[in-house]
Amino acid sequence: KVNKPGDYTVKVKALNGCTNTATAVVGEDVKVPDVSAKGGTLTCAVTELTLEAGSATEGVTYSWTGPGIVSGADTPTPKVNKPGTYTVQVTALNGCTNTADATVGEDVTKPTVTLSEPAMMCAGKQGRITVTSSLADVTFEWTITNGWFDAAHTITTMTGTATSVEFYAGTDLTKFVEITVSTKGENGCVGTDVAKIQPVPCEEFHTVTQGYYGNPGGKYFGMTTEQILGALLAPPLAGPGPLTVGLPSHSANFSTVQCILLRLPGGGTSAVLPAGDAGDCPGVTKVRSTRNGTGNTNGLLLDKDGTYTNTLLAQTITLALNLRLDAYITHKNLGMWELCPTVTTKETVMGPDGVLIPNPDPGPDGVLYTADDTKTISIPQSVIDALKATLGGNPTVADLLDFCNQALGGVATGVSLTDIGAAAEAINRGFDMGRFVVSCNVPVTTIESALRVEPSRAELMLCEQIEPVTTWTLLGRNDDISDELKVPIPVSLLTALNGLGLPSTVGGLAELERMVVEGHGYLAGAEPADVIAVSRRVARLITNSDLIGLCH
Numbered sequence: 001k002v003n004k005p006g007d008y009t010v011k012v013k014a015l016n017g018c019t020n021t022a023t024a025v026v027g028e029d030v031k032v033p034d035v036s037a038k039g040g041t042l043t044c045a046v047t048e049l050t051l052e053a054g055s056a057t058e059g060v061t062y063s064w065t066g067p068g069i070v071s072g073a074d075t076p077t078p079k080v081n082k083p084g085t086y087t088v089q090v091t092a093l094n095g096c097t098n099t100a101d102a103t104v105g106e107d108v109t110k111p112t113v114t115l116s117e118p119a120m121m122c123a124g125k126q127g128r129i130t131v132t133s134s135l136a137d138v139t140f141e142w143t144i145t146n147g148w149f150d151a152a153h154t155i156t157t158m159t160g161t162a163t164s165v166e167f168y169a170g171t172d173l174t175k176f177v178e179i180t181v182s183t184k185g186e187n188g189c190v191g192t193d194v195a196k197i198q199p200v201p202c203e204e205f206h207t208v209t210q211g212y213y214g215n216p217g218g219k220y221f222g223m224t225t226e227q228i229l230g231a232l233l234a235p236p237l238a239g240p241g242p243l244t245v246g247l248p249s250h251s252a253n254f255s256t257v258q259c260i261l262l263r264l265p266g267g268g269t270s271a272v273l274p275a276g277d278a279g280d281c282p283g284v285t286k287v288r289s290t291r292n293g294t295g296n297t298n299g300l301l302l303d304k305d306g307t308y309t310n311t312l313l314a315q316t317i318t319l320a321l322n323l324r325l326d327a328y329i330t331h332k333n334l335g336m337w338e339l340c341p342t343v344t345t346k347e348t349v350m351g352p353d354g355v356l357i358p359n360p361d362p363g364p365d366g367v368l369y370t371a372d373d374t375k376t377i378s379i380p381q382s383v384i385d386a387l388k389a390t391l392g393g394n395p396t397v398a399d400l401l402d403f404c405n406q407a408l409g410g411v412a413t414g415v416s417l418t419d420i421g422a423a424a425e426a427i428n429r430g431f432d433m434g435r436f437v438v439s440c441n442v443p444v445t446t447i448e449s450a451l452r453v454e455p456s457r458a459e460l461m462l463c464e465q466i467e468p469v470t471t472w473t474l475l476g477r478n479d480d481i482s483d484e485l486k487v488p489i490p491v492s493l494l495t496a497l498n499g500l501g502l503p504s505t506v507g508g509l510a511e512l513e514r515m516v517v518e519g520h521g522y523l524a525g526a527e528p529a530d531v532i533a534v535s536r537r538v539a540r541l542i543t544n545s546d547l548i549g550l551c552h
Contacts, residue, residue, distance in 0.1 A: 002026055033057035033092035039102035044110075045188025048081045051102045053088040060090040068104075080104055111135045111183055111191035122346070122436045123171045123199035126151075130164040131181050133191065137161070138183045146170035146199070147177040169199045205334045207322040207431040210314050214264035214307065220433065221329060229257040232324040242280065245273075245316050247409025252278040252300065254317060266307050266314025270417035271299040272410045273313070283308070299408070312417050315424035316404040322428055323401065334431070335398030339384055343426075344376045345435035377430035380419040397427055489534055496531075509535060 002008060005028035013019045038052040053062055053076040064073045068082025080086060083106035089099045112134035131140060142149065142158045147170045149155040158165070169177045176196040184190045212218045218225035233243060233255060242255030250273040254260060259281035283302040301309045308314050326334035387395035387403055395403075400423055407413050407420045493512075494504050502508035513535040 029094045030096060031057075031092070031094065032096045032098050033060045033090050035060075035088065035090040035098045035100045037086070037088050037100035037102035039086065039104045041105040041107055042081070042083055043107045043187040043189065044185075048079055049104065050077050050079050051086055051088075051104070052077055053090070053100065053102070055090050055098075057090070057092050059093040063089045063091070065089075066104075107187045108189055109185075109187070110189040111138070111185045113140075113181060113183055113191035113193045115179065115181060115193045115195040117179070117195035117197055122204075123169055125436065126166060126168050127197075128164060128166050129179055129195060131193070132163065133183055135183065135185055138185075141182050143180045145178045146172050146175045147179070169197070171199070175199075203337060203437045204434065205337065205431040205437070206326045206329045206434040207334070207428050208318075208325065209428055209432055210265040210318040212432075213260050213318060213321060216261050225261070226257050228325065228328075229260050229321075231328055232321050233257060233260075243317070243320055245313065245320060245408055246405055247411070248277070250275055250299075250409040252282050252313070253280045255280050260317070260321070262306050263302075263308055264314055264317065266309065267311055268301075268303075268309035270312035270407075270421045271301075271310050272417070273299040273408045275410070312404065312421035312424070313408060315421050315428060316401070316408060318428045319397075319401050319404060319424045322431075323397065326431075329434070334427075335396060335401070337397050337437070338394045339379055339387070339396065339400060339423075341381050341384060342376060342378050343430055343437060344374050345430050345437055346374050347433075347435060375430065375435065377426040379423045379426050380415075382415045382419045383423040386413055386415045400424065400427065493531060493534060506538060509538060 005026050008024045008026055009021055010024065011019055011021045033055050034057055035053060035055045040046075040049040040051070042049060048070060050072075051064070053064075062074055062076050064078045064086055066080060066082075066086030067084040068080045069086070070079040070081050072078035076088075078086075083104045086102045086104060087099055088102065089097055091097045112132075114132050116130040116132070133140075139159060139161055140163070142160075142165060144156050144167055147156075148168045149158050149165060151168060153168065167177075167179065177199055179195045179197070180192060182190050182192040208218075208220060212220070212225060213229065216225055220228060223231075242253040244251055244253050246252055252273055254263070263281065263283065278300055282300050283306065284300050285302050285304075299310050299313060303309050323333075323335050383400070383403065384395060387399050391399060403413065404420055404424050407415075407417055413420070493509075497504050497508045497512060502511055509531075513531055
């Protein structure tokens with residue numbers, strides 16, 4: 001046996017002593033086979049790939065080792081499904097071997113997708129949601145449950161490159177509005193985010209500030225200030241008479257558009273109106289004092305530009321107009337909304353007619369549908385407490401207007417005139433240009449009719465006319481019964497009952513209130529605030545067992 005290449009000579013010797021030689025050549029074949037290997041990259045789309053090995057040496061065999069060989073370990077093209085280093089060994093016919101490595105990488109990074117969801121969402125209303133992604137120029141797939149991507153409520157899935165989409169929340173308050181967005185990267189990996197938004201029962205109301213009513217160039221809902229005031233000061237919204245603030249003993253009337261434009265916006269110290277009926281568009285040019293109303297004991301003092309220096313008066317006029325405005329625009333009733341100390345409202349953006357309102361409020365960031373679109377207002381607790389003590393229940397905006405008129409009329413309410421004016425201003429500002437109630441520090445409830453009439457009391461008449469001729473009164477049993485059981489009933493309300501063919505009874509009043517609650521009170525030509533205020537008082541009165549339904 002030999003183990004080296006070379007010439008090997010053998011010498012043989014016969015028995016006769018003769019010899020001979022021969023040479024054997026031992027060659028050497030230790031050529032190592034060549035080998036190459038190619039790996040690849042696993043992705044979300046490519047979860048299994050084929051390695052490739054090759055050799056120019058004929059007759060070689062292959063053997064692979066590595067972390068994730070699925071099949072073909074003894075072939076030049078095995079399938080693998082894990083990243084790592086794979087080694088192939090080739091063996092030539094001469095038994096020589098060689099190895100090569102193939103690297104399998106992995107790219108399974110998902111694109112980042114983040115939804116910027118609204119801070120809150122009113123059930124059944126429109127919102128907007130925005131997505132940001134780590135990838136540029138990608139297509140997004142959207143889905144929504146308990147909501148839609150169109151006003152017709154038919155589209156729940158959509159695809160596109162837009163990074164901001166509008167949607168409409170569903171009305172099922174037991175379920176989230178759930179919006180899912182996803183996008184796919186070049187590696188086939190999908191990034192997804194889900195927004196869960198709780199729909200809340202928002203109430204939509206429309207007011208404007210006194211600055212709007214005093215601005216002849218103002219516009220709202222496609223109408224000028226003069227056009228809107230013209231509608232608010234004319235039948236059916238105005239009823240049979242002018243807009244009156246205060247009480248009969250201290251009152252002022254406003255019957256023309258030009259008067260409102262002239263007298264608002266007002267400011268200064270809140271004050272009681274002078275005794276008596278001050279007439280239409282009254283005002284007294286002040287001799288001394290500054291814009292803040294110092295020394296304003298008259299209540300009708302005017303600044304040099306003809307506007308009132310009485311904040312309570314200006315805000316009461318504005319609140320009275322706004323109760324008409326809300327009925328005019330939405331056919332709903334702001335007067336029925338129950339007050340709470342702190343209220344958060346949100347821009348409606350679209351009015352009831354589906355038309356974008358002028359100059360919607362996007363909040364400090366300048367972008368609509370984001371969290372800072374909200375506005376928070378505060379109503380002085382002193383006002384709410386006084387109203388609750390008087391009414392025996394949760395006060396409404398109509399009750400607040402009544403309270404403002406009492407204060408202007410000289411009634412000692414136990415609350416500062418400043419606080420009462422601030423409460424009116426909060427409502428006027430809180431729903432400016434149309435807003436939704438999205439939170440309140442007492443539960444927001446749907447206010448139903450307060451007047452529940454038993455058949456035995458439905459026929460109670462709403463009295464004969466008494467002095468003064470502008471009011472009617474329903475009393476309890478005794479003529480000297482306390483004033484809190486007296487229910488002033490404006491003549492305009494009785495006129496509205498007659499115009500609708502309703503009897504001037506408690507039952508007729510209940511039917512009129514139902515119309516107002518359902519948003520149809522504007523047809524009656526009566527002030528919604530008057531209807532609600534009277535109904536609430538009658539409701540409390542008819543629960544009194546001493547009531548015999550006699551008029552004084």
